[in-house]
Amino acid sequence: MTTNHTNSPTTATILLSTLKAAVSTQGGTLDVMVRIQAPDLSPEAAQIIPPKRLALVVDRSGSMHGEPLTEALACVTYIASRMTPEDQLALVVYDDKVHTLVPLGPMWSAKAVEQAVAEVQSGGSTNLFGGWEQGAKELEGGASGQISRVLLLSDGQVNAGLRRPEAIAQHCSNWLAKGVSTTTVGLGRDFNEELMGAMAIAGGGQQYYGQTAADLYDSFDEEFSLLQALYLRHLDVRFIPADGVIVEPVGLVQKNADGSIRLSDLAWGAESWMVLRLHVSRRVATASRDLLAVTLQAQNLAGEDIAPISEMLSLPVIDALAAQALPEDEVVQRRTLELEFAQTCQKLRILAKKGDFDGLRKTMNLLKRRFGHHPWLAKKLERIDALHGVDPELMSKEVYFASAKMSRRLASKHEVMYSMDETASEHMPAFLRKKDEEGKGRGH
Numbered sequence: 001m002t003t004n005h006t007n008s009p010t011t012a013t014i015l016l017s018t019l020k021a022a023v024s025t026q027g028g029t030l031d032v033m034v035r036i037q038a039p040d041l042s043p044e045a046a047q048i049i050p051p052k053r054l055a056l057v058v059d060r061s062g063s064m065h066g067e068p069l070t071e072a073l074a075c076v077t078y079i080a081s082r083m084t085p086e087d088q089l090a091l092v093v094y095d096d097k098v099h100t101l102v103p104l105g106p107m108w109s110a111k112a113v114e115q116a117v118a119e120v121q122s123g124g125s126t127n128l129f130g131g132w133e134q135g136a137k138e139l140e141g142g143a144s145g146q147i148s149r150v151l152l153l154s155d156g157q158v159n160a161g162l163r164r165p166e167a168i169a170q171h172c173s174n175w176l177a178k179g180v181s182t183t184t185v186g187l188g189r190d191f192n193e194e195l196m197g198a199m200a201i202a203g204g205g206q207q208y209y210g211q212t213a214a215d216l217y218d219s220f221d222e223e224f225s226l227l228q229a230l231y232l233r234h235l236d237v238r239f240i241p242a243d244g245v246i247v248e249p250v251g252l253v254q255k256n257a258d259g260s261i262r263l264s265d266l267a268w269g270a271e272s273w274m275v276l277r278l279h280v281s282r283r284v285a286t287a288s289r290d291l292l293a294v295t296l297q298a299q300n301l302a303g304e305d306i307a308p309i310s311e312m313l314s315l316p317v318i319d320a321l322a323a324q325a326l327p328e329d330e331v332v333q334r335r336t337l338e339l340e341f342a343q344t345c346q347k348l349r350i351l352a353k354k355g356d357f358d359g360l361r362k363t364m365n366l367l368k369r370r371f372g373h374h375p376w377l378a379k380k381l382e383r384i385d386a387l388h389g390v391d392p393e394l395m396s397k398e399v400y401f402a403s404a405k406m407s408r409r410l411a412s413k414h415e416v417m418y419s420m421d422e423t424a425s426e427h428m429p430a431f432l433r434k435k436d437e438e439g440k441g442r443g444h
Contacts, residue, residue: 094131095124156192251339
């Protein structure tokens with residue numbers, strides 16, 4: 001069952017979709033999917049592409065010597081080729097010292113960027129925070145309606161400057177409050193995914209990884225298509241449970257200090273979503289029962305705050321046997337499994353780090369039994385299992401990024417069940433495509 005609450009056709013809609021269309025007199029649990037939907041892109045809005053202000057920050061330290069640096073610089077030239085004169089670009093490189101090769105300015109010609117990177121060589125220690133901070137400073141003072149984002153390309157092996165991950169992540173959060181977000185790109189096979197992931201989450205951006213630039217080209221396509229389609233940013237949802245109802249978020253969520261949950265930035269025609277598990281107390285039989293209301297606070301690209309609120313979700317109350325026999329909503333069931341998969345897969349990382357390969361094999365078999373009937377998750381597990389056989393360290397990274405993507409992905413408002421890898425699909429925006437393996441791009 002889905003309840004639809006919206007203020008007008010041009011504002012965000014809050015949908016509450018329940019696994020079942022009624023609650024039992026005996027109480028119990030009920031999964032509810034909270035969906036924040038954007039309106040479809042109008043022809044008028046499609047003509048307005050938000051200008052991008054990007055600071056590309058490239059790690060050129062000694063640990064990036066050879067292929068990682070070569071691939072990072074190839075990524076830089078690819079990104080530059082995707083930008084227009086309405087966009088602005090800065091290029092920063094760092095080892096233990098930080099150098100701004102291209103100060104922030106209009107992207108008139110990708111040739112200037114190619115010439116700047118041609119002389120970059122590896123060497124020195126890794127002052128990741130210093131390089132990232134310089135990129136953020138290049139973007140300071142952007143106007144409302146502009147998108148200012150640092151794209152950090154690194155192996156994340158910090159050994160100079162500020163090193164504490166929680167402190168670095170806090171700085172990313174502070175700059176996000178000033179309008180500068182952070183996307184991170186892990187390169188090579190030894191990058192620090194925990195640090196890079198924490199920076200992206202705190203900085204309100206995306207996180208990607210790959211071994212080569214070719215692996216990442218469709219990730220950058222995803223980044224650009226999302227930035228061009230942004231509708232709302234900084235989505236924070238709060239829950240108002242009715243008496244006798246306890247709210248439990250499902251899966252890996254980003255909790256704010258005030259208790260709200262931060263959802264992914266929202267694009268036109270898409271939905272940002274999460275699942276709640278309601279623990280409902282036993283209640284004397286009544287015709288219906290109030291369960292939950294949801295509030296949203298978000299910001300549009302003009303910097304204006306919006307705050308729609310849902311009506312109270314209320315469902316019929318029926319006896320326990322009738323409630324048990326009710327059909328389940330397929331979309332709520334499928335999305336809930338995705339979130340549970342993302343959380344459960346973390347066990348594989350822990351076992352791989354310990355070198356407990358017997359435990360890893362047993363856990364993999366358990367995951368296949370639990371999630372193998374879900375077509376997309378079955379393909380994910382197939383890829384993870386193949387990586388485990390040849391490179392447990394890379395498998396651990398794939399698990400990390402697959403879990404992060406599954407937990408924070410945008411979805412189409414009319415999403416259908418997964419049938420095949422969508423990496424190369426031309427029929428949907430890149431940020432909505434489902435991939436079998438996060439660390440690979442088109443052609444693999």
